[in-house]
Amino acid sequence: MIRSAGLRDLDTLESIENASFGRDAWSSGQVRDELVGDRIVLALVDEFGVRGYASLRMFAPDAELMRIAVGLGSRRQGVGSELLEAVQDAARARGAERLLLEVADDNEAALALYRRAGYRETGRRRGYYRSGSDAVLMELGLA
Numbered sequence: 001m002i003r004s005a006g007l008r009d010l011d012t013l014e015s016i017e018n019a020s021f022g023r024d025a026w027s028s029g030q031v032r033d034e035l036v037g038d039r040i041v042l043a044l045v046d047e048f049g050v051r052g053y054a055s056l057r058m059f060a061p062d063a064e065l066m067r068i069a070v071g072l073g074s075r076r077q078g079v080g081s082e083l084l085e086a087v088q089d090a091a092r093a094r095g096a097e098r099l100l101l102e103v104a105d106d107n108e109a110a111l112a113l114y115r116r117a118g119y120r121e122t123g124r125r126r127g128y129y130r131s132g133s134d135a136v137l138m139e140l141g142l143a
Helices: 006-025 028-038 080-093 106-114
Strands: 002-004 038-045 051-058 062-070 099-105 121-124 135-141
Touching: 002 080, 006 028, 006 062, 006 080, 028 135, 051 080, 051 121, 062 080, 080 099, 080 135, 099 106
Parallel strands: 062 099
Antiparallel strands: 002 038, 038 051, 051 062, 099 135, 121 135
């Protein structure tokens, strides 16, 4: 089930964030800001709890996928694909024409997910992440 995430999920989202992004993980404050700000934060939840989350920022006529992260024990089970589809639907429902994102060039699993979903590369930011990885800029038309 996909539902809106809230402050009750903060500890779990922080744990998923740190496991997913290591040195490039958001701080506790940044995760909290996502939950209390104007972002759309969705969580995929099952009987075992939160398995992953995604954060979406709207800025008409576009939307930006800020984060998508899946817990270590839930990877390669379709969680990322479900979350990606949910944020695309949320962006479309709010009138977005494009969904933009950036992803580390060494994150092969995420790049494969986005490419399978039809995203195309539009540019790069060299050495963007603390890890030294480039950011690959991607977009998907939602019309």
